[in-house]
Amino acid sequence: MTTHAVLEWRDGLPYSTQFDDVYFSASPDQPQHGLAETRHVFLQHNELPRRWQALPVDKTSHFVIVETGFGSGLNFLATLQLWRQYAPAAAHLHFLSIEIAPFTLQDLQQAHTHFPELAEFSQALCKQYRLLQPGINQLELAEFSTSLTLHIADTAQVLPELNVMADAWFLDGFSPSKNPDMWQSPLFDCMARCSRPGTTFSTFTSAGFVRRGLQGAGFHVEKKTGYGAKREMLAGQWQSTANKQPVTLPKVAVIGAGIAGSSSAWFLASLGCEVHVFERADKIANGASGNPRGMLYPRLNAEKPMNDQLALRSYSFSLRHYANLGLNPDGFKTCGLLQLGGNTREQKRVHKVAARYDHLGLLTQVDATQATTLAGVPLASDCLYFAEAAWVNPSEACQAMLAHKNIHVHLQQDIHALSRQEASWQLSTATETHAGFDAVIVANAAEAGKLLPDSGMWLNPVRGQMGMVATQAALLPLKKILCGEGYLTPVHDGMHAMGATFAAGDVDTSLREEDNQSNLNMIRNLSPQFDQAETAEVTYARAASRCGSPDYLPYVGPLLPISSLTASASPEFADLPVSKGLYVHVAHGSKGLMTAPYCAAVLARRLLGDFELPLPQLTEDTFWTGLHPQRHLFKQLGWKHLLNPFNDPMPS
Structure with missing residues (x-):
């Protein structure tokens, strides 16, 4: 399951109780301290402005950053800001980050209030930061030509399987003394395997065993001046005599x-x-x-x-x-969906699915009373409720x-x-x-x-016919999509969509009146109230063959x-x-x-x-x-x- 970061807010700053450490530092005298440190350690010492200005302007190029520890997303926001400033319009940024305990959306937004100059980038991220699941989550920020690949998992689980060529590494996460499990040979081995000629890295730490691990993996490592009270940090480059080959x-x-x-x-x-x-x-x-x-x-x-x-x-x-x-x-509408447990077999499935997946935050089990309130029409069984479902x-x-x-x-x-x-x-x-x-x-x-x-x-064709019906008093109160043997949508422009029949092996796409009647009968089985919809009229129908x-x-x-x-x-x-x-x-x-x-x-x-x-x-x-x-x-x-x-x- 997705386990979110357990935070304490100390003087308005997020503090990890699990790792006994701050996510970023700030003070009344230096409110932008955390952002300035990110720019110094990760952006400047990976030489990103110079490298991005050198990218070709006449064709699409891709730049890949791998980060250990997404945390509050501050590094990502600062990188986005710099990317828009220096990268050619045709270039595409790929930011891969690994985080075992992500912030909730509310915590993320609260943390970002410390950095008002990043508000535009925070809003773009938070718009996508939803429905996150354990494993790999892909968030596309097209307005910045950027893809965020967020691995919600332990680095020890992700690193051995990582298959990517990085251009830069942000070695973040909590300090080696607070989070020693991350700063081990699997990290350094993965960096060696997933780096190419010219790949750089930087990290806020200067711990000796980190320096030796990087050197042993084949990186040229230098001590650099740290930020603020931090005396030293590490930065360097993958040592390779090979030439970086252009990609077409x-x-x-x-x-x-x-x-x-x-x-x-x-x-x-x-x-x-x-x-x-x-x-x-x-x-x-x-x-x-x-x-x-x-x-x-x-x-x-x-x-x-x-x-x-x-x-x-x-x-x-x-x-x-x-x-x-x-x-x-008319093209996309989020309105929520109730999946009905209409018979004994479906009731068992509803309960089994809820028991296994409820913790993911994508669905909840509701009883008939709760389902009736959500739907706006009477329902007679327990249901699975998908709040984000759409048509x-x-x-x-x-x-x-x-x-x-x-x-x-x-x-x-x-x-x-x-x-x-x-x-x-x-x-x-x-x-x-x-x-x-x-x-x-x-x-x-x-x-x-x-x-x-x-x-x-082996391809199996399946015929299906759907239809549209004009709304009427019995159907009008429906507020959620209902799904049982078929589906019925809430009213939109005076119409409800309904469907669909299922005929395996049938490839004929001509319209059939018996399929219209089958869909109308399906509607009446969804709610007792729909028995009153005796005069429902199919105003549009379409048949097509699906392939399975x-x-x-x-x-x-x-x-x-x-x-x-x-x-x-x-x-x-x-x-x-x-x-x-x-x-x-x-x-x-x-x-x-x-x-x-x-x-x-x-x-x-x-x-x-x-x-x-x-x-x-x-x-x-x-x-x-x-x-x-x-x-x-x-x-x-x-x-x-x-x-x-x-x-x-x-x-x-």
């Missing part, structure tokens, strides 16, 4: 302009890649992503760890993502993402063949060819099976050549053939609106890592391999050991 961002083709393809394109484009999206229809979001409403909430069962992990990570990530897109009131207009979300300046959309392009010519990919329609792509992401749902017939993926997988997990990742896979060996993942730029992002089923943005962000960074740009990753290797598009083939070959799904639903 790949040109990427994405096939499919639904929520998976649009998200994939957007996250790559936001990292500086040129992206071309190919869609066979004459408009984007033509499939299931074209529905006017989609619900954003996690369906949990407390029995399938990998599925619950994906749902929980995607939920918090995607809520932040859609909020950042700046959609209009999204998927089509508008796709439009907003594909409007990125680095994305080029090509409609009425039915890609029927892929081929690799020398070092690049070629996409072919019946009449023309598109060439020169370094990588391809296939994100066209069930059509991926036709394009990649030898992929080893046998284990209800999406297929996300590189596609390996099957011809090179044999059942005779029991390889490790590193032993498998390397994908040459072909990736898959499909099979989200009915949860793509929530899971696709998270998976797209994960895929974008993994893809760039394959092209020699190892940015901070958004998921662990074990989780990533559990989404592999050929995982069912691996199981057939006897390679279950490659998948390593998490045993625990959430890391503690």
Whole structure:
């Protein structure tokens, strides 16, 4: 579970009772002492102004800072301020920080009141600082071209698995005498493994064993003048005779302009890649992503760890993502959702899920009386309440993402063949060819099976029909989304969205009156009050085919050549053939609106890592391999050991 920092406020300053130390220092005579110390120790002695001014102005460049100890976020805010002052507009800052006990939002805001000149940056951070979960949290501050990757975990847990190339290290956290567990060889070994020619570090401490540890790991270390009463500090650079190699961002083709393809394109484009999206229809979001409403909430069962992990990570990530897109009131609305325990089996699931996940702060269990008060209509069972749940207009979300300046959309392009010519990919329609792509992401749902017939993926189509009904007296009081066998939204512009039917294996998308009636019957089962809605009229309906997988997990990742896979060996993942730029992002089923943005962000960074740009990753290797598009083939070959799904639903 997420354990927040236990603070005492001494003279208005945050003090850690766990580590018996201050987060930053200040005095009536020097109210900016903590900020001045940050600038001296971390910004000046990593030579950030000079290095950022030297970044190329004509192309996207990436700068990675790794920090041990996020604390009050003061280092991050000061870095943001300096980044905006000195970095080129096209550059992107990646700030990775590890924190075992994060501040609550209220404590964070209170701490930042000491530094009014950072108010703009504090507001941007605090807007994103919500729904944090144990493990990796990604906060995007697009207005500053900055990504904050916040690991809520012990450094001893994170450092051995860290896969990134840092340009600078902020060795913060509490002093070695207060927090000796952090200042050990795993830290220094990780720094050596994750540094490149020119990587720098700085730290407020000058402890001898820290200096010797850094030197033993291969760093050139110098003693520098500390700040204020602190006589000395340490700073230095990774000792390497190799040259820092320039990185060229790949040109990427994405096939499919639904929520998976649009998200994939957007996250790559936001990292500086040129992206071309190919869609066979004459408009984007033509499939299931074209529905006017989609619900954003996690369906949990407390029995399938990998599925619950994906749902929980995607939920918090995607809520932040859609909020950042700046959609209009018709495109995104947070209104909360009540998931009903309508029968004995569902009641058991509600209680089991609440017992396992209530501590995360994403959901609470409420009884029928409480649920009735929240919903505004009578409910008859215990429910799971997701206060932050929302509905999204998927089509508008796709439009907003594909409007990125680095994305080029090509409609009425039915890609029927892929081929690799020398070092690049070629996409072919019946009449023309598109060439020169370094990588391809296939994100066209069930059509991926036709394009990649030898992929080893099992794709299951599922028909669904949703509708809209005009409000009436029985429906109007509804204040929260209700979700049971189907869903019903509160009134918006005089209408409620309802749905959706579920017909496995059915790909027919013609409208059916029996499906409208099924959705209306579903509404009446949600609340006794809705029995009065006898005259509810379906004013709009839409049917689409979703694409899923046998284990209800999406297929996300590189596609390996099957011809090179044999059942005779029991390889490790590193032993498998390397994908040459072909990736898959499909099979989200009915949860793509929530899971696709998270998976797209994960895929974008993994893809760039394959092209020699190892940015901070958004998921662990074990989780990533559990989404592999050929995982069912691996199981057939006897390679279950490659998948390593998490045993625990959430890391503690």
